[in-house]
Amino acid sequence: xxxxxxxxxxxxxxxxxxxxxxxxxxxxxxxxxxxxxxxxxxxxxxxxxxxxxxxxxxxxxxxxxxxxxxxxxxxxxxxxxxxxxxxx
Amino acid sequence: xxxxxxxxxxxxxxxxxxxxxxxxxxxxxxxxxxxxxxxxxxxxxxxxxxxxxxxxxxxxxxxxxxxxxxxxxxxxxxxxxxxxxxxxxxxxxxxxxxxxxxxxxxxxxxxxxxxxxxxxxxxxxxxxxxxxxxxxxxxxxxxxxxxxxxxxxxxxxxxxxxxxxxxxxxxxxxxxxxxxxxxxxxxxxxxxxxxxxxxxxxxxxxxxxxxxxxxxxxxxxxxxxxxxxxxxxxxxxxxxxxxxxxxxxxxxxxxxxxxxxxxxxxxxxxxxxxxxxxxxxxxxxxxxxxxxxxxxxxxxxxxxxxxxxxxxxxxxxxxxxxxxxxxxxxxxxxxxxxxxxxxxxxxxxxxxxxxxxxxxxxxxxxxxxxxxxxxxxxxxxxxxxxxxxxxxxxxxxxxxxxxxxxxxxxxxxxxxxxxxxxxxxxxxxxxxxxxxxxxxxxxxxxxxxxxxxxxxxxxxxxxxxxxxxxxxxxxxxxxxxxxxxxxxxxxxxxxxxxxxxxxxxxxxxxxxxxxxxxxxxxxxxxxxxxxxxxxxxxxxxxxxxxxxxxxxxxxxxxxxxxxxxxxxxxxxxxxxxxxxxxxxxxxxxxxxxxxxxxxxxxxxxxxxxxxxxxxxxxxxxxxxxxxxxxxxxxxxxxxxxxxxxxxxxxxxxxxxxxxxxxxxxxxxxxxxxxxxxxxxxxxxxxxxxxxxxxxxxxxxxxxxxxxxxxxxxxxxxxxxxxxxxxxxxxxxxxxxxxxxxxxxxxxxxxxxxxxxxxxxxxxxxxxxxxxxxxxxxxxxxxxxxxxxxxxxxxxxxxxxxxxxxxxxxxxxxxxxxxxxxxxxxxxxxxxxxxxxxxxxxxxxxxxxxxxxxxxxxxxxxxxxxxxxxxxxxxxxxxxxxxxxxxxxxxxxxxxx
Numbered sequence: 011x012x013x014x015x016x017x018x019x020x021x022x023x024x025x026x027x028x029x030x031x032x033x034x035x036x037x038x039x040x041x042x043x044x045x046x047x048x049x050x051x052x053x054x055x056x057x058x059x060x061x062x063x064x065x066x067x068x069x070x071x072x073x074x075x076x077x078x079x080x081x082x083x084x085x086x087x088x089x090x091x092x093x094x095x096x097x098x
Numbered sequence: 099x100x101x102x103x104x105x106x107x108x109x110x111x112x113x114x115x116x117x118x119x120x121x122x123x124x125x126x127x128x129x130x131x132x133x134x135x136x137x138x139x140x141x142x143x144x145x146x147x148x149x150x151x152x153x154x155x156x157x158x159x160x161x162x163x164x165x166x167x168x169x170x171x172x173x174x175x176x177x178x179x180x181x182x183x184x185x186x187x188x189x190x191x192x193x194x195x196x197x198x199x200x201x202x203x204x205x206x207x208x209x210x211x212x213x214x215x216x217x218x219x220x221x222x223x224x225x226x227x228x229x230x231x232x233x234x235x236x237x238x239x240x241x242x243x244x245x246x247x248x249x250x251x252x253x254x255x256x257x258x259x260x261x262x263x264x265x266x267x268x269x270x271x272x273x274x275x276x277x278x279x280x281x282x283x284x285x286x287x288x289x290x291x292x293x294x295x296x297x298x299x300x301x302x303x304x305x306x307x308x309x310x311x312x313x314x315x316x317x318x319x320x321x322x323x324x325x326x327x328x329x330x331x332x333x334x335x336x337x338x339x340x341x342x343x344x345x346x347x348x349x350x351x352x353x354x355x356x357x358x359x360x361x362x363x364x365x366x367x368x369x370x371x372x373x374x375x376x377x378x379x380x381x382x383x384x385x386x387x388x389x390x391x392x393x394x395x396x397x398x399x400x401x402x403x404x405x406x407x408x409x410x411x412x413x414x415x416x417x418x419x420x421x422x423x424x425x426x427x428x429x430x431x432x433x434x435x436x437x438x439x440x441x442x443x444x445x446x447x448x449x450x451x452x453x454x455x456x457x458x459x460x461x462x463x464x465x466x467x468x469x470x471x472x473x474x475x476x477x478x479x480x481x482x483x484x485x486x487x488x489x490x491x492x493x494x495x496x497x498x499x500x501x502x503x504x505x506x507x508x509x510x511x512x513x514x515x516x517x518x519x520x521x522x523x524x525x526x527x528x529x530x531x532x533x534x535x536x537x538x539x540x541x542x543x544x545x546x547x548x549x550x551x552x553x554x555x556x557x558x559x560x561x562x563x564x565x566x567x568x569x570x571x572x573x574x575x576x577x578x579x580x581x582x583x584x585x586x587x588x589x590x591x592x593x594x595x596x597x598x599x600x601x602x603x604x605x606x607x608x609x610x611x612x613x614x615x616x617x618x619x620x621x622x623x624x625x626x627x628x629x630x631x632x633x634x635x636x637x638x639x640x641x642x643x644x645x646x647x648x649x650x651x652x653x654x655x656x657x658x659x660x661x662x663x664x665x666x667x668x669x670x671x672x673x674x675x676x677x678x679x680x681x682x683x684x685x686x687x688x689x690x691x692x693x694x695x696x697x698x699x700x701x702x703x704x705x706x707x708x709x710x711x712x713x714x715x716x717x718x719x720x721x722x723x724x725x726x727x728x729x730x731x732x733x734x735x736x737x738x739x740x741x742x743x744x745x746x747x748x749x750x751x752x753x754x755x756x757x758x759x760x761x762x763x764x765x766x767x768x769x770x771x772x773x774x775x776x777x778x779x780x781x782x783x784x785x786x787x788x789x790x791x792x793x794x795x796x797x798x799x800x801x802x803x804x805x806x807x808x809x810x811x812x813x814x815x816x817x818x819x820x821x822x823x824x825x826x827x828x829x830x831x832x833x834x835x836x837x838x839x840x841x842x843x844x845x846x847x848x849x850x851x852x853x854x855x856x857x858x859x860x861x862x863x864x865x866x867x868x869x870x871x872x873x874x875x876x877x878x879x880x881x882x883x884x885x886x887x888x889x890x891x892x893x894x895x896x897x898x899x900x901x902x903x904x905x906x907x908x909x910x911x912x913x914x915x916x917x918x919x920x921x922x923x924x925x926x927x928x929x930x931x932x933x934x935x936x937x938x939x940x941x942x943x944x945x946x947x948x949x950x951x952x953x954x955x956x957x958x959x960x961x962x963x964x965x966x967x968x969x970x971x972x973x974x975x976x977x978x979x980x981x982x983x984x985x986x987x988x989x990x991x992x993x994x
Contacts, residue, residue: 031183034181034182034183035181035183035184037180037181038177038178038180038181038184039181041176041177041180041181042177042346045173045177045346046342046343048166048335048337048342049337049339049342049343051335051337052335059334059335060327060328060333060334060335061165061166061327061328061330061332061333061334061335061392062324062325062327062328062333064166064335065166065324065327065392066324068166068169068173069385069389072176072381072385073385075176075180075381076378076381076382076385077378079179079180079377079378079381080378080379080382083374083375083377083378086374087371087374
């Protein structure tokens with residue numbers, strides 16, 4: 011049905027934009043992995059990680075995700091407003 | 099008591115303020131000045147209804163009980179928002195493209211606009227949300243009680259419950275006023291959204307204020323508070339991995355599936371671009387919201403007496419330290435969290451209940467339904483208002499009946515697990531075209547049954563709805579079916595157990611039932627529509643509008659959209675179709691537009707059914723689709739045929755034009771040829787006539803004179819004969835009737851013969867011929883007589899026209915690109931530029947008439963060379979007149 015052929019190779023701008031979208035896609039995966047790290051910490055009174063350290067870790071990850079998310083969202087908005095359909 | 103009175107007064111002022119905000123926003127939106135209402139910031143803040151009173155009060159209690167586990171509730175949604183490109187972007191696009199009014203509408207619309215499915219989802223959403231609304235009412239009531247407890251310990255419970263009733267009534271009123279002001283086709287409520295945005299700021303500010311007070315006012319700075327955290331009872335890292343992962347998943351799933359989240363995220367979304375901003379701004383909001391939770395919990399655990407409820411540390415800590423103002427602010431924060439959640443939840447649920455339960459029933463009860471005249475909008479609005487009241491009342495009743503004993507967080511999690519059952523159906527619907535209605539039914543049913551059995555029923559306490567016996571040994575003694583240990587897997591956390599089994603079996607049943615069944619055409623069309631939403635935004639379900647009466651449709655649309663709006667819509671469509679007047683043709687296109695408009699007010703399934711009643715064919719059969727497809731294919735074929743025809747016509751016209759030009763040219767040539775020939779014939783004829791008359795009429799002629807005159811006559815006759823010979827020759831050559839007499843011979847011999855023939859007579863002005871014999875030893879296989887004729891012509895031309903004192907002709911033989919070329923170059927003044935263009939034309943003669951000749955020689959040469967497969971050209975820039983004869987190489991090579 012779709013007559014329009016998708017081109018295999020793209021201009022530099024479109025290429026960059028797709029890689030940008032790839033970065034946006036991978037970001038939640040990275041976040042999930044980083045937030046899963048606490049699962050591997052030892053628990054218990056003695057050898058366990060202090061709660062204050064855990065708080066600092068979780069919030070640093072959070073802050074990093076927010077900042078990179080904001081950066082990427084701005085970049086993708088600046089790049090192209092009329093986005094092309096479901097690029098992959 | 100004084101403080102409590104102030105609290106009530108502040109509360110009332112705050113509520114009035116919210117009413118004013120909502121009212122102002124509605125007014126601004128109506129006047130079209132609401133640009134600032136549609137900012138990404140407002141959208142982000144409206145998402146904060148995720149943070150309810152459970153978050154505001156409960157998170158601190160959660161942290162005090164289980165340490166950092168409370169973070170999972172925020173991490174899940176943060177991940178969903180950060181990963182907006184995966185799911186939310188598509189969800190919002192679908193919501194906008196399909197005019198979705200609620201999550202039930204989305205699911206029913208995706209699975210073939212099935213109203214039964216919509217009813218199911220609605221009922222489940224109500225079951226899942228009611229405890230949550232009760233939770234909010236409870237939190238407000240208890241927070242009131244905390245204030246009164248602190249000052250007057252002996253407040254009877256009844257008055258507290260009347261507080262809850264008051265709050266519930268107020269919330270219902272607010273929702274009804276601003277949620278059902280008008281039946282907006284876009285289903286957007288600017289007043290409500292603005293009010294919850296303001297509430298979002300209030301609760302954030304309140305929690306930050308309490309947090310800052312705790313950290314810097316009581317705790318003594320960041321390092322001090324971190325130290326205090328480590329020495330408290332939640333100081334050591336104690337996280338169960340399974341709960342951590344399950345809760346992150348659960349909160350992420352609930353974030354997508356909660357009806358109220360769907361309402362603000364998808365339905366109220368003004369612009370897809372807002373999602374981009376919210377993708378990072380909302381995680382930032384959640385991060386700030388959860389920043390001070392642990393410090394407050396730790397300080398509360400330190401300060402408050404043993405056994406005090408940690409859920410209300412946010413209130414009790416400021417109160418205990420005598421900061422009534424801060425406590426008041428904190429109360430307003432909690433109040434905001436609770437009210438915004440109840441308002442949006444009631445709005446979302448009432449839309450679902452009204453569109454999918456009340457309206458279909460009303461339509462079927464009133465018989466013909468859609469075609470009865472009269473404004474139906476008031477019915478829709480009334481049903482919405484009643485639904486809002488019913489939902490809030492249900493929440494209040496749940497609160498009264500449950501007694502409000504259990505910890506807030508556990509109700510929240512149970513509710514989350516309930517709505518998370520929508521997730522497989524939702525994601526399957528937007529990413530997998532193979533998902534079917536049967537699958538959706540199977541998955542939802544199984545998921546909710548397991549959720550109710552494994553989580554909801556035991557949550558009421560042992561022996562209330564489920565006996566200890568069943569809990570320990572399973573129903574009928576079947577151990578594998580124990581509510582909290584399926585398949586005999588014991589020792590699992592009950593919540594994780596319930597989530598694991600309900601979601602996985604839900605997904606499995608959904609998947610298998612989808613694989614087994616066969617979807618209806620409408621389902622398949624909608625499936626393609628949803629899954630490939632980025633590729634086509636048009637609605638594929640086609641109404642065959644031949645039976646539909648525009649007037650009936652008008653009547654119906656007026657009742658749902660309102661007279662003015664409906665007339666505007668019809669007029670616009672009529673204009674688009676190019677029909678004069680108000681009523682457009684009931685074309686499938688128009689019906690689709692109309693259905694979409696209606697679905698904004700009454701939901702996709704109802705709108706589909708209503709149009710179906712009037713149009714006649716509610717469902718699209720495969721035959722219809724085939725017919726449409728056939729028709730389209732025929733049209734396309736026909737149009738491509740037409741295109742080909744028109745191209746052919748253009749081509750023919752072009753050919754005809756060319757042929758015409760050629761004919762005109764030839765006709766002109768013929769005219770000039772005839773006049774030339776007559777002229778050429780006339781000149782010798784005149785002299786022949788004159789001299790023959792002299793011979794006949796004069797007797798006194800001497801013998802010498804007679805000889806002279808008759809020889810003139812003879813010469814002229816010969817000239818005539820030669821002219822006629824040439825003409826005949828040319829005519830034969832031009833008609834292609836010439837027979838080539840192919841012989842084989844040496845080029846040098848041909849040249850010898852030609853020179854000898856051309857230069858007969860000799861004399862003082864005899865032409866000197868320069869040749870290079872060594873290069874002339876080329877074998878030729880062609881018509882040598884004709885070739886020789888060409889050479890003779892060229893050599894005699896040089897003899898005749900070369901104007902040099904000592905005329906000479908160079909004959910140069912060479913090869914170029916495989917062709918044999920013979921150049922004839924004399925040392926005269928050559929031929930002028932404009933003459934070069936015409937010398938090969940018939941009767942073309944150069945300069946003044948110095949020698950006799952009809953001007954046919956070069957024309958004949960050109961014809962001969964064309965017959966022989968070669969060419970003859972004038973070669974400019976050689977000092978004198980120069981002609982190049984070229985012969986194809988094959989002729990030369992073949993003979994060697």
